[in-house]
Every structure is written in structure tokens, then in C-alpha cells.
Amino acid sequence: xxxxxxxxxxxxxxxxxxxxxxxxxxxxxxxxxxxxxxxxxxxxxxxxxxxxxxxxxxxxxxxxxxxxxxxxxxxxxxxxxxxx
Numbered sequence: 277x278x279x280x281x282x283x284x285x286x287x288x289x290x291x292x293x294x295x296x297x298x299x300x301x302x303x304x305x306x307x308x309x310x311x312x313x314x315x316x317x318x319x320x321x322x323x324x325x326x327x328x329x330x331x332x333x334x335x336x337x338x339x340x341x342x343x344x345x346x347x348x349x350x351x352x353x354x355x356x357x358x359x360x
Contacts, residue, residue, distance in 0.1 A: 292318040296325055303329055 293314030300310035305325075313321035332338050 290315075292322055296322045299329065300325055303332070 293311050296314035296318075297307040297311035301307040305328075310321065310325060313324075
């Protein structure tokens with residue numbers, strides 16, 4: 277009974293650091309750094325990461341960089357097809 281409660285408590289406690297690490301990894305940041313921050317400061321690190329992601333996504337420069345990456349990837353794929 278106590279082992280089940282302990283396991284449930286650990287799972288509940290690790291949920292927010294895992295989500296924080298996953299979000300960080302999805303946006304090109306270090307999973308383990310943000311997972312560690314999530315373990316130490318769970319709610320604070322989640323909102324800091326959320327703020328960083330929002331700032332990056334709403335930046336006009338970010339949109340231009342993403343569009344340039346897409347154009348370069350398409351040009352590279354066309355170049356590979358021409359050589360085949």
C-alpha cells in the first residue's frame with residue numbers, strides 16, 4: 277500500500293519536469309537542462325520556458341528564419357533530384 281502511494285506521488289511529481297523537458301526539446305533546447313530545472317523549480321521553470329517559447333514564436337525575425345529554412349530545404353531537395 278505504501279509503495280503504491282509512493283510510486284503515485286513520484287509519478288505525479290515528475291509530470292511537470294517531463295512536460296517542461298519535452299517542450300524544451302521540441303523547440304531545440306536541452307531536455308536534460310530543462311528537466312533538471314523542472315525538478316528543482318517545477319512551476320517557475322515551466323512558465324519561464326513558456327515565456328521563452330512565446331517570445332520566439334511571436335518574433336517577426338523567427339518567422340523569416342523559418343521561411344528561409346523552408347526555402348533552402350526545398351532548393352536542396354530539388355538539387356538532389358536533379359543529380360539523380
